[in-house]
Amino acid sequence: MTTTSRWRALTHHQLFWPVAVLVVLLLVNIPFTPDFFSIRMSDGHLYGSLVSIVLFGSPLILVAVGMTLVIATGGIDLSVGAVVAIAGALACSYMSGQADQNALSGVLLAMGLALLAALVCGLWNGFLVARMGIQPIIATLIIMVAGRGVAQLITDGQIITVNSEPYKLIGGGYWLTLPFSIFVVAVVVAVTVALTRRTALGLLVESVGGNAEASRLVGIRSRRIKIMVYVFCALCAGIAGLMISSNTSAADGNNAGLWIELDAILAVVIGGTSLLGGRFSIGGTVVGALVIQTLTTTIYTIGVPTQTNLVFKAVVVIVVCLLQSPKFRAKVFGTKGRGRATGPAETAAVAEAAPKMEVSR
Amino acid sequence: MSATTQSRTAPDRRTTSKTARLLGDRRLPVLVTAALFLVMYIAGLSRYQNYGFAEPQVFMNLFIDNSYLLVAAVGATFVILSGGIDLSVGSVIGFTTMFTAWLVERQGMPILLVIPLALAVGAVGGFLMGYVIQNFEIQPFIVTLAGLFLFRGLCLVISKESISITDSSVSSMAQAQVSLGAGFLSVGAIVALVVLAAAFYVLHYTRFGRRVYAIGGNEQSAMLMGLPQGGTKIAVYTVSGFCSALAGLLFTLYIQSGDPLHATGMELDAIAAVVIGGTLLTGGSGYVLGTVFGVLVLGLIKSIIQFEGTLSSWWTKIATGVLLCAFILIQRAMTARKKT
Numbered sequence: 291m292t293t294t295s296r297w298r299a300l301t302h303h304q305l306f307w308p309v310a311v312l313v314v315l316l317l318v319n320i321p322f323t324p325d326f327f328s329i330r331m332s333d334g335h336l337y338g339s340l341v342s343i344v345l346f347g348s349p350l351i352l353v354a355v356g357m358t359l360v361i362a363t364g365g366i367d368l369s370v371g372a373v374v375a376i377a378g379a380l381a382c383s384y385m386s387g388q389a390d391q392n393a394l395s396g397v398l399l400a401m402g403l404a405l406l407a408a409l410v411c412g413l414w415n416g417f418l419v420a421r422m423g424i425q426p427i428i429a430t431l432i433i434m435v436a437g438r439g440v441a442q443l444i445t446d447g448q449i450i451t452v453n454s455e456p457y458k459l460i461g462g463g464y465w466l467t468l469p470f471s472i473f474v475v476a477v478v479v480a481v482t483v484a485l486t487r488r489t490a491l492g493l494l495v496e497s498v499g500g501n502a503e504a505s506r507l508v509g510i511r512s513r514r515i516k517i518m519v520y521v522f523c524a525l526c527a528g529i530a531g532l533m534i535s536s537n538t539s540a541a542d543g544n545n546a547g548l549w550i551e552l553d554a555i556l557a558v559v560i561g562g563t564s565l566l567g568g569r570f571s572i573g574g575t576v577v578g579a580l581v582i583q584t585l586t587t588t589i590y591t592i593g594v595p596t597q598t599n600l601v602f603k604a605v606v607v608i609v610v611c612l613l614q615s616p617k618f619r620a621k622v623f624g625t626k627g628r629g630r631a632t633g634p635a636e637t638a639a640v641a642e643a644a645p646k647m648e649v650s651r
Numbered sequence: 652m653s654a655t656t657q658s659r660t661a662p663d664r665r666t667t668s669k670t671a672r673l674l675g676d677r678r679l680p681v682l683v684t685a686a687l688f689l690v691m692y693i694a695g696l697s698r699y700q701n702y703g704f705a706e707p708q709v710f711m712n713l714f715i716d717n718s719y720l721l722v723a724a725v726g727a728t729f730v731i732l733s734g735g736i737d738l739s740v741g742s743v744i745g746f747t748t749m750f751t752a753w754l755v756e757r758q759g760m761p762i763l764l765v766i767p768l769a770l771a772v773g774a775v776g777g778f779l780m781g782y783v784i785q786n787f788e789i790q791p792f793i794v795t796l797a798g799l800f801l802f803r804g805l806c807l808v809i810s811k812e813s814i815s816i817t818d819s820s821v822s823s824m825a826q827a828q829v830s831l832g833a834g835f836l837s838v839g840a841i842v843a844l845v846v847l848a849a850a851f852y853v854l855h856y857t858r859f860g861r862r863v864y865a866i867g868g869n870e871q872s873a874m875l876m877g878l879p880q881g882g883t884k885i886a887v888y889t890v891s892g893f894c895s896a897l898a899g900l901l902f903t904l905y906i907q908s909g910d911p912l913h914a915t916g917m918e919l920d921a922i923a924a925v926v927i928g929g930t931l932l933t934g935g936s937g938y939v940l941g942t943v944f945g946v947l948v949l950g951l952i953k954s955i956i957q958f959e960g961t962l963s964s965w966w967t968k969i970a971t972g973v974l975l976c977a978f979i980l981i982q983r984a985m986t987a988r989k990k991t
Contacts, residue, residue: 427736
């Protein structure tokens with residue numbers, strides 16, 4: 291009896307199903323690549339599939355964490371991909387103009403400039419959404435369209451390559467045997483969790499997402515909170531942009547961060563954050579981003595033609611969303627009464643059941 | 652069209668100030684866009700007079716070079732009027748080019764058989780998305796996002812490389828010209844204008860069109876009035892899917908190849924054209940004629956940049972973004988005025 295109740299408590303935990311999907315996805319790899327989990331040491335660095343999943347997934351995790359807070363306030367930020375491109379383009383074009391690309395001060399200044407540009411983008415989005423009261427999808431569409439043009443303007447339509455050791459560190463370098471970007475992600479996630487769960491900030495964000503007008507009436511400055519989350523999201527995207535451009539040592543205004551906004555939204559949804567706002571889970575988002583990156587890696591290692599990657603992703607999105615829809619579950623499983631009794635945990639539970647079937651096919 | 656405007660603006664009569672009445676007029680954004688188009692065209696005339704900008708053919712080329720965008724934007728107008736959004740437009744266009752090229756070149760099917768097939772695929776895709784949106788109450792944004800992934804993925808499944816079309820019937824169709832006195836139009840442009848006329852008729856003179864406006868204006872009251880909102884919503888997405896597929900066919904004619912990366916991000920152009928054309932993104936207000944001006948303005952930006960010669964292509968994106976921003980702010984000013 292106690293085991294079943296414990297099992298039930300476990301399966302009803304918010305993070306159970308995203309984690310389960312992640313584990314299943316990882317296990318799928320074993321028959322195809324037996325040494326998938328092995329991590330070996332060479333040149334004082336750790337190498338292995340798990341390390342590379344985290345390494346290549348770190349920009350997505352960053353963007354998705356920022357996106358989580360925006361979605362928690364009931365908004366959405368489509369401009370992150372463009373911000374990624376702008377940040378990378380600005381940093382690289384500044385550095386390529388320097389005489390000594392390895393000078394630490396120059397690199398720091400370049401990164402500062404890039405983050406400043408991201409901050410401005412975030413402020414603009416926040417201003418449009420919170421002050422002007424424009425729908426978030428539309429307000430952020432402006433930078434999504436124009437931002438890529440700006441990024442190409444900065445790089446002059448070229449792919450700018452840089453050759454800078456300190457800059458290489460943030461996206462492709464190693465520190466204490468691990469990829470440096472893991473530490474960056476860890477710090478950002480830790481700070482976010484601390485700020486939202488150890489202070490009242492998370493509660494305020496959720497309350498604004500639940501009902502902005504009611505929050506304002508109880509005395510929460512919902513406008514300020516909204517501007518803050520858009521700025522935070524853009525900053526995360528800026529850091530991700532630095533990582534992507536540093537990993538390839540190049541800035542590509544056209545393709546850097548292309549579709550990352552869609553991946554990030556997907557990660558947030560898989561992580562159990564409602565798109566309607568009012569509820570969020572940073573941990574779920576991190577797991578969701580890892581699920582997406584693992585899916586991509588798995589498709590590569592299994593030897594499925596890479597072009598089916600998008601079809602897989604589409605199937606996952608459809609299935610996850612269908613199973614999150616109460617109407618669909620009522621129609622298919624007849625769980626209308628039961629679903630009401632067990633509440634949202636059930637929603638999340640069933641929601642994550644199917645992707646693993648689809649993926650393990 | 653006039654009936655709509657009168658009945659909708661009648662209650663606003665108590666706002667006596669002239670500016671208020673002007674801002675309350677639903678035709679204002681369309682007029683602003685049309686005026687903008689005229690100003691840009693006249694500016695182009697005076698600046699590039701010696702380079703042949705005044706030729707009627709330059710104006711005709713706006714329709715020829717943007718026929719696919721016009722058709723896609725007309726489809727997007729339906730969806731946006733109903734208060735939804737369709738992100739799958741660009742992918743469906745890309746898929747249609749790929750599908751058509753593959754069937755014609757690799758399978759040797761005649762183009763006349765491929766056309767209805769491609770249109771059917773687009774319409775069924777739109778129908779399925781609408782069905783899911785309506786029956787399972789999932790946000791259109793997410794459902795059509797999945798559609799975007801799915802169709803782009805299917806493109807790549809067909810072939811990773813681009814397929815060029817060498818079929819003689821296709822190229823003769825692509826090169827056919829309809830002379831119009833001062834200039835000529837391509838088959839694509841004619842089709843686009845026919846679609847436009849049909850959309851205008853449907854939106855303003857049929858029951859279906861009134862339902863689209865009613866649902867976009869207020870879904871709850873549309874339902875209470877007994878309008879079949881479910882069927883209408885599904886139909887709207889079907890129309891959008893059909894228009895996207897048709898736009899894809901026109902794009903295939905225009906570019907005579909199928910490529911998995913064709914029309915990436917064209918949904919943004921289509922949405923931008925609709926917004927610049929004065930349709931409210933919250934739904935329920937706007938005209939398909941505005942969309943035409945939106946498309947023409949975007950096309951004119953492209954041709955002016957071509958005539959200028961020194962400006963690079965990314966200025967198109969920046970100019971589009973700036974225009975988008977300006978029109979969103981105008982819309983905002985209008986709706987804010989109406990509430991008080």
